[in-house]
Amino acid sequence: MESLWERLIGKEISSEQDWLAKSICEDLKRMLNTRKSLLLSDEQFPNVKKSILNYGINDFSFGSVGTEEERKELANQIHQVIREYEPRIENMIIEILENKSKEDRVLRLDIKAELKTKEQINIRTNIDVMENASEIKELYHE
Template sequence: MTSLRNKDNLQISLLDRLTDDQPEISSEPRDKRGFSQAKLRENILRDLNWLFNSSNLATVENLEEFPEVESSVLNYGMPDFTGHTVSGINVPEIERLLKKAIFDFEPRIIRRSIKVKLNLDEKNMGQNAMTFDIEGELWAEPLPLQIYLRTMLDLDVGDVKVYDYSGSS
């Protein structure tokens, strides 16, 4: 029986499988076909940054009559938080929305493992910014990989930045 290396057992997104970083080369060497843990983490960060910085359809359309659309790709992204203030924001609702976006659009993070919590450390809080810690497990064989993310939400401009806080990248 052939033993599988860890990099052969990571879940690569469809986008990454279809992207050719070197189109001038017609075939890839065998050693370049693998996918490392560091590359998986890098791609998860990229995809979460895209997800959290995209405005969803529910921002401009009332989806109450179409509940199935709420969790579909038509509603990819997050509500627009621009112009809100820290004092006027519903923190549990933001935590829920971040978690729901990950549930709906990032299947490489195991659902039951996702935790989203406001980081109350004042050095991570701006005058009109909030910081959330996201913890979860990435799907991998033979064991899931732990991931710890720090997510900074700037309410003035609606910008979200996601950083790997795992200590490994």
């Protein structure tokens, strides 16, 4: 069954499995290209943690992904936001791919996930720190 978004933009998908994989990729693309507007503490505002105010990832346009620690920090943030806002994904492993140099400001990730339907999906994500934008590409699903 197509989501309202897919029906509005008129995308045709061949099978239900293809639809699910493409729908998840589109939703992840929107999620990773959305920046949190507020940084509120969980202690001060406990109900905000799971609200739409925390949808997306922190603005990292002034950051760097040159060190392993910086790449891990951003990958952990992405893992957390996907777990929080993508209920169709049950288990997930995020692998950080190596940058060619320290000056490379693109974070490359492979997201390997098991869906609640027990299908497997593998997604390549490139996050450009300079452009503050993410690119998502589905590698396969089964």
